[in-house]
Amino acid sequence: MIVKRKKTLISGAGYGIGKEIAEKFAKEKHDLYLLIRKKTELKSLKLLEKKNGIKVKIFVGDLRNLKFINKLKQKINYVDNVINNAAMANTKYFTKVSEKDFKDLLDVNLRATFKISQIFSKKMINKKIKGTIISISSQLGHVGAYNRTLYCLSKFGLEGLTKSMALDLSKHGIRVVTVAPTKTLVRPDENKKTPGRLKIIKKKIPLNKFSTKSEIASIVYFLTTNSAQSITGTSILSDGGWTAGK
Numbered sequence: 001m002i003v004k005r006k007k008t009l010i011s012g013a014g015y016g017i018g019k020e021i022a023e024k025f026a027k028e029k030h031d032l033y034l035l036i037r038k039k040t041e042l043k044s045l046k047l048l049e050k051k052n053g054i055k056v057k058i059f060v061g062d063l064r065n066l067k068f069i070n071k072l073k074q075k076i077n078y079v080d081n082v083i084n085n086a087a088m089a090n091t092k093y094f095t096k097v098s099e100k101d102f103k104d105l106l107d108v109n110l111r112a113t114f115k116i117s118q119i120f121s122k123k124m125i126n127k128k129i130k131g132t133i134i135s136i137s138s139q140l141g142h143v144g145a146y147n148r149t150l151y152c153l154s155k156f157g158l159e160g161l162t163k164s165m166a167l168d169l170s171k172h173g174i175r176v177v178t179v180a181p182t183k184t185l186v187r188p189d190e191n192k193k194t195p196g197r198l199k200i201i202k203k204k205i206p207l208n209k210f211s212t213k214s215e216i217a218s219i220v221y222f223l224t225t226n227s228a229q230s231i232t233g234t235s236i237l238s239d240g241g242w243t244a245g246k
Contacts, residue, residue, distance in 0.1 A: 012086030014041030
């Protein structure tokens with residue numbers, strides 16, 4: 001009996017957590033549609049195809065561009081899972097945030113997530129697929145932080161969007177969840193470049209550890225499995241206890 005491989009779309013798949021998620025789903029034999037920003041990220045992602053015996057299709061583009069997002073509707077027939085991982089950061093003090101900062105970050109962190117989720121949930125409904133839509137949020141979608149007004153705005157918005165999408169899509173068996181990590185080391189040189197800052201952050205985490213890319217990828221994969229069939233409209237916090245209180 002031939003088992004039909006699942007199809008999973010991952011945004012921001014070229015680097016960091018997104019790449020780790022792509023590698024995890026590739027190992028689990030999902031065919032992948034990967035959205036990346038830079039052509040330099042193509043080569044390593046294409047290796048996943050031969051290494052894991054799957055199909056990988058990669059789209060290079062800017063998620064601030066609606067034409068690029070709408071092109072996906074034409075190029076991708078359907079998916080079983082959507083992983084909205086792409087996001088921009090902003091660390092400016094509130095009064096220093098510009099109109100361009102505001103538009104660029106919300107276009108990527110909220111509008112792109114909304115549009116991609118809408119496009120592919122429609123395809124799931126049409127094909128009667130009981131799929132999952134998972135977005136990478138943050139502990140800063142649950143608590144505020146200094147110099148993070150714009151980022152928190154987008155992640156709090158993402159949490160609200162997720163809850164409402166889950167209610168709308170539940171009648172179709174489509175589940176919608178966020179995964180909210182604490183600080184996650186994504187650059188190999190991060191410990192060397194900003195040791196003082198990282199030490200301060202770690203002290204705020206009750207478990208005294210950062211999230212890892214592997215942990216987050218495994219949580220995301222778990223949420224697409226049969227074991228998670230009753231999880232929707234909520235956020236899985238992998239924050240080491242940060243938001244539990246002091």
